[in-house]
Amino acid sequence: MLIHSIKELREKVKTWKAEGLSVGLVPTMGALHAGHKSLIDRSVKRCDRTVVSVFVNPIQFCPGEDLDKYPRTLEADEKLCEGSGVDIVFAPSPKEMYGEGHILSNDFLTYVIPPYFYVDKLCGKSRVGHFDGVCTVVNKLFNIVQPDYAFFGEKDRQQLIIIKKMVNDLNIPIEIVPCPIVREDSGLALSSRNKYLSDEDRVNALALSKILFNIKACYKKGVNDCKALFETAYEYLNESHSLEYLEFRDADNLEEKTTADDNTVVFIALKIGNVRLIDNIMLGEEC
Numbered sequence: 591m592l593i594h595s596i597k598e599l600r601e602k603v604k605t606w607k608a609e610g611l612s613v614g615l616v617p618t619m620g621a622l623h624a625g626h627k628s629l630i631d632r633s634v635k636r637c638d639r640t641v642v643s644v645f646v647n648p649i650q651f652c653p654g655e656d657l658d659k660y661p662r663t664l665e666a667d668e669k670l671c672e673g674s675g676v677d678i679v680f681a682p683s684p685k686e687m688y689g690e691g692h693i694l695s696n697d698f699l700t701y702v703i704p705p706y707f708y709v710d711k712l713c714g715k716s717r718v719g720h721f722d723g724v725c726t727v728v729n730k731l732f733n734i735v736q737p738d739y740a741f742f743g744e745k746d747r748q749q750l751i752i753i754k755k756m757v758n759d760l761n762i763p764i765e766i767v768p769c770p771i772v773r774e775d776s777g778l779a780l781s782s783r784n785k786y787l788s789d790e791d792r793v794n795a796l797a798l799s800k801i802l803f804n805i806k807a808c809y810k811k812g813v814n815d816c817k818a819l820f821e822t823a824y825e826y827l828n829e830s831h832s833l834e835y836l837e838f839r840d841a842d843n844l845e846e847k848t849t850a851d852d853n854t855v856v857f858i859a860l861k862i863g864n865v866r867l868i869d870n871i872m873l874g875e876e877c
């Protein structure tokens with residue numbers, strides 16, 4: 591069932607709650623692919639009812655980013671959800687979420703701002719204000735849907751860590767369920783932004799996962815000096831790549847590591863032409 595209105599969604603969820611049913615929420619920006627579907631499948635399996643939100647959230651895009659050209663494929667998204675056992679696809683308009691005129695400046699909207707330590711690094715460094723927009727919209731979705739569980743992908747691991755922190759700090763009574771990264775056979779992590787890649791770009795995009803897999807293989811062989819691990823990346827980079835960051839950080843609190851251990855995550859962001867791609871790998875997990 592497709593719902594655009596907050597009021598209608600609330601009424602529906604209220605009837606579920608009255609029946610004592612558990613509710614799972616999968617927040618997305620749409621253009622759904624197998625990565626999103628893995629989150630949806632987990633929610634459908636674990637919860638009595640599942641809501642998938644599809645909302646391209648304007649306040650998490652920085653000036654000059656791809657807000658206008660971000661892929662919007664609601665009809666196909668609805669079909670995927672229907673075939674996966676989703677109960678409600680919630681697709682509000684920006685006006686429904688942010689009000690008449692939807693004035694998005696933080697002079698006119700109450701924001702949820704995550705701690706500076708978590709956002710002054712990795713994606714937060716180049717995407718200033720991005721995580722304020724994410725935390726604000728996720729909070730709104732939590733308040734609208736009031737789920738018992740919410741499912742987030744490790745593909746956006748900095749986001750996942752920040753959401754967990756927010757839920758903990760603000761005592762939000764929702765369990766955050768992390769879900770592993772879904773990749774193509776080539777190793778490329780699925781992303782709605784992969785749609786922007788030309789055939790040639792797609793080949794160059796393999797550098798992200800190759801760099802991460804190789805670093806993990808080196809770590810498993812006993813190399814734990816992060817500088818030495820960093821340098822192995824150069825083998826996979828060419829003139830088509832612009833490396834934004836390749837960093838070694840703690841999986842719980844994002845502190846920088848100089849010596850890698852099993853709780854270290856390697857984060858990478860790479861630009862290929864105008865397309866910016868991110869990926870990460872946890873060194874301690876089995877491949």
Ligand code: AMP
Nearest residue numbers: 618619620625742743745746771772780
């Ligand atoms: P998005 O629509 O890009 O905002 O993503 C919605 C949710 O799907 C986020 O929690 C993402 O981390 C998750 N997600 C996106 N791509 C993948 C993937 N390849 N594997 C696992 N989760 C993903």
